[in-house]
Amino acid sequence: MTYPHEQLSANPHDRTAVHRADDAWLQDRWADPETRVLVVSGTRIKPVDGAIDWVAPAEAPDGLRVLLGEHDGRAWFAVIVDAGISKAAQGEWTPLRGLLPSLADDAMAGAPLVFHALGLAEWLFVTRYCPRCGEPLAPAKSGHELTCANGHTQFPRTDPAVIMVVTHGEPGSEDERCLLGRQAVWPEGRFSTLAGFCEPGETLEDAVRREVAEEVGVEVGEVEYFGNQPWPLPASLMLGMIGRAVSTDITVDEHEIEEARWFTRTEMKTLAEAGTLVLPGGVSISRSLVEHWYGGPLPGAW
Numbered sequence: 001m002t003y004p005h006e007q008l009s010a011n012p013h014d015r016t017a018v019h020r021a022d023d024a025w026l027q028d029r030w031a032d033p034e035t036r037v038l039v040v041s042g043t044r045i046k047p048v049d050g051a052i053d054w055v056a057p058a059e060a061p062d063g064l065r066v067l068l069g070e071h072d073g074r075a076w077f078a079v080i081v082d083a084g085i086s087k088a089a090q091g092e093w094t095p096l097r098g099l100l101p102s103l104a105d106d107a108m109a110g111a112p113l114v115f116h117a118l119g120l121a122e123w124l125f126v127t128r129y130c131p132r133c134g135e136p137l138a139p140a141k142s143g144h145e146l147t148c149a150n151g152h153t154q155f156p157r158t159d160p161a162v163i164m165v166v167t168h169g170e171p172g173s174e175d176e177r178c179l180l181g182r183q184a185v186w187p188e189g190r191f192s193t194l195a196g197f198c199e200p201g202e203t204l205e206d207a208v209r210r211e212v213a214e215e216v217g218v219e220v221g222e223v224e225y226f227g228n229q230p231w232p233l234p235a236s237l238m239l240g241m242i243g244r245a246v247s248t249d250i251t252v253d254e255h256e257i258e259e260a261r262w263f264t265r266t267e268m269k270t271l272a273e274a275g276t277l278v279l280p281g282g283v284s285i286s287r288s289l290v291e292h293w294y295g296g297p298l299p300g301a302w
Contacts, residue, residue: 035076040121041086110168137150163195164193182257194260
């Protein structure tokens, strides 16, 4: 079975890291009319008719050129321009989250390319000064490094986060249940898998156990790895996990989670068909985790 989140990682590009400091190679590719460029203002892009707008280098504005790599026989870049451009015309420029519903179906967009571009743009946008000495940072290696006058080098960061479906009962039985939660800011009926960031010195399995215990008071025993998904919102790698609960009493923290419930497969199907249970969108690994446990596609999505 192909899971929904895998669409956003399919057919990745060659990042060609060896050419990031090769000025002659970069100039040659930039001069090629077949090269394609994504214009990013701050951390937003300007879609055309709801699709990602890749332009030729001659059509790209001045800005920081970021090499993404090679794919389908051509080079791909991003040009990052001043964030004030998108701020002045917010209705025309869209953050990544607003593009997710259509991104997986847009063959020209190349989801890994867009994730790469916007992940770097976010890092460059928020990383202005050296954390070691406070000096201003300047881009190097086609936007993949930042250096200061004292020679300190900074690299893009990725924050590992676990996202988990928690189950209880005999696997595959009618009585087996799946634990989902909802935040207070979500519309009524919207539920999702639990998630949280890994802490320093913590294994993925222990992060699952800690987050579930903190958020809903359920104790988790066995944990297994399911898959992962880049999620530059702003800089996460979502690590999908499956946890087996050894307790079932729920005590929500009332901070991150407003409500949590156990669902059997029958309950989940009935409520999803009625629209009273709204599950995560089709391209998220959360959706993949739920449908993996359920055993097939489910109706409805955020």
